[in-house]
Amino acid sequence: MDLFHDSPMFNGVRQMLGAFAKQSIRPIATKHDLEESMPWDLMKMAQGFGLTQTAVLDGRKKLTGQDEDPDPKKPKSQSRISVVGSEELAYGCAGICLALGGSGLAASPVSRMGTTEQKEEFRKLLAGLDEKGHIKVAAMALSEPSTGSDISGLSTSARKDGDHWIIRGSKQWITNGQSAAVFVVWAQTEPAAGRAGVRGFIVARGTPGLIPGKKETKLGIRASETAQVHFEDVRVHTDMMLGAGSQGGLSDTKKMLDSTRPVVAAQAVGIARAAYDYLLDRVRGGTTRGTPLASHQHIMFELAEMNMEITASRLLAHRAAWLADHHQENVAEASMAKAHAARTAQHVTTRAMVLLGEEALQPGHPVEKWYRDAKIYDIFEGTGQIQRRIIAKHLTGTNPV
Numbered sequence: 001m002d003l004f005h006d007s008p009m010f011n012g013v014r015q016m017l018g019a020f021a022k023q024s025i026r027p028i029a030t031k032h033d034l035e036e037s038m039p040w041d042l043m044k045m046a047q048g049f050g051l052t053q054t055a056v057l058d059g060r061k062k063l064t065g066q067d068e069d070p071d072p073k074k075p076k077s078q079s080r081i082s083v084v085g086s087e088e089l090a091y092g093c094a095g096i097c098l099a100l101g102g103s104g105l106a107a108s109p110v111s112r113m114g115t116t117e118q119k120e121e122f123r124k125l126l127a128g129l130d131e132k133g134h135i136k137v138a139a140m141a142l143s144e145p146s147t148g149s150d151i152s153g154l155s156t157s158a159r160k161d162g163d164h165w166i167i168r169g170s171k172q173w174i175t176n177g178q179s180a181a182v183f184v185v186w187a188q189t190e191p192a193a194g195r196a197g198v199r200g201f202i203v204a205r206g207t208p209g210l211i212p213g214k215k216e217t218k219l220g221i222r223a224s225e226t227a228q229v230h231f232e233d234v235r236v237h238t239d240m241m242l243g244a245g246s247q248g249g250l251s252d253t254k255k256m257l258d259s260t261r262p263v264v265a266a267q268a269v270g271i272a273r274a275a276y277d278y279l280l281d282r283v284r285g286g287t288t289r290g291t292p293l294a295s296h297q298h299i300m301f302e303l304a305e306m307n308m309e310i311t312a313s314r315l316l317a318h319r320a321a322w323l324a325d326h327h328q329e330n331v332a333e334a335s336m337a338k339a340h341a342a343r344t345a346q347h348v349t350t351r352a353m354v355l356l357g358e359e360a361l362q363p364g365h366p367v368e369k370w371y372r373d374a375k376i377y378d379i380f381e382g383t384g385q386i387q388r389r390i391i392a393k394h395l396t397g398t399n400p401v
């Protein structure tokens with residue numbers, strides 16, 4: 001059950017990406033998880049049918065065959081396409097889903113705050129293949145070793161020097177951080193202005209002083225690369241600073257998360273559904289000591305609970321995406337979707353591990369992988385506590401202390 005089941009466009013995306021997930025993603029998911037490698041060949045293939053690294057900027061016509069209405073006041077479909085599609089891709093493998101769409105994190109602020117020239121530059125830097133023959137990807141570098149949730153305390157600085165900015169600092173946990181051809185890096189331009197002084201800059205790979213750092217070894221989503229990135233007095237032309245005047249500061253950075261959180265929530269739904277389907281498949285037709293598994297109340301109550309949670313999480317993600325597409329505020333709804341779906345993914349995969357027993361402890365077992373993949377959804381794009389803070393502030397207007 002979902003909110004967009006009567007739309008041929010969203011159904012088309014669901015069917016197409018659902019088939020791609022089953023036929024092309026699932027068979028290679030274990031290999032890339034165990035090897036901790038990006039699925040470069042698959043990424044190149046997916047680019048061919050519309051899963052491009054600049055889709056957030058260019059729209060989804062290649063995927064859906066339809067143009068967005070150019071009237072900016074008319075409802076859009078981008079957020080809903082992304083939630084419907086992301087659930088399917090993450091059903092195949094959440095790490096591969098992030099490898100396919102990770103550049104969207106960087107494309108999102110460029111789309112929101114970039115000038116026509118900056119968008120062109122971003123597209124240009126992502127065009128073609130790199131020296132290894134891989135498609136080019138982008139990274140969004142906000143988090144730092146000592147600043148994750150509270151991004152107002154960024155220590156990366158940008159100092160003006162004529163018609164350039166000089167960026168200095170280190171970023172941590174950056175998706176595509178080692179391979180990216182282009183980075184959107186956030187730095188403090190005016191410490192006295194606090195949050196308002198934080199600005200984003202488009203920086204090309206190869207710019208002197210930009211040094212991709214250590215790749216992290218992670219518990220889950222291991223097909224998506226995460227790395228440190230260092231900026232050692234990197235000179236960036238003023239033309240490459242995102243936003244102008246009062247725009248482009250930290251509040252705009254936060255708005256960007258309101259559009260990505262429903263998509264992240266949908267990915268968590270995809271993981272939960274994968275584990276649920278695996279169990280349901282096992283229960284149907286299975287027996288224990290001669291009794292059908294489906295006749296055991298304790299097993300069927302678990303599956304009923306999982307089904308309820310998955311459906312509720314999906315509906316929350318769809319509501320948040322619908323609001324975004326209809327140009328309505330969705331701060332609390334995006335946080336509810338993200339927090340609820342993260343909890344669902346963890347609950348469903350944990351219970352699936354318990355119900356399957358020892359077999360699910362084997363490395364390479366799909367449920368063991370989904371259990372590991374689920375945890376990250378409670379951490380990135382704002383932890384579970386941060387989502388609850390946002391929802392709580394929405395209730396009373398003040399941040400809980």
Ligand SMILES: Cc1cc2nc3c(=O)[nH]c(=O)nc-3n(C[C@H](O)[C@H](O)[C@H](O)COP(=O)(O)OP(=O)(O)OC[C@H]3O[C@@H](n4cnc5c(N)ncnc54)[C@H](O)[C@@H]3O)c2cc1C
Nearest residue numbers: 140141142143147148149173174175226380381382383385
């Ligand atoms: C796989 C992965 C990919 C990532 N990709 C990117 C990326 O591409 N770009 C990027 O910029 N970042 C990225 N991140 C970073 C991610 O966004 C941060 O890890 C996240 O924001 C949490 O920050 P932190 O880890 O510093 O935790 P902290 O902020 O140090 O939080 C630690 C704990 O304290 C709690 N806490 C913090 N503040 C409060 C508060 N006010 N009230 C209650 N509890 C609080 C948190 O919930 C958490 O439990 C990624 C992280 C991971 C793991």
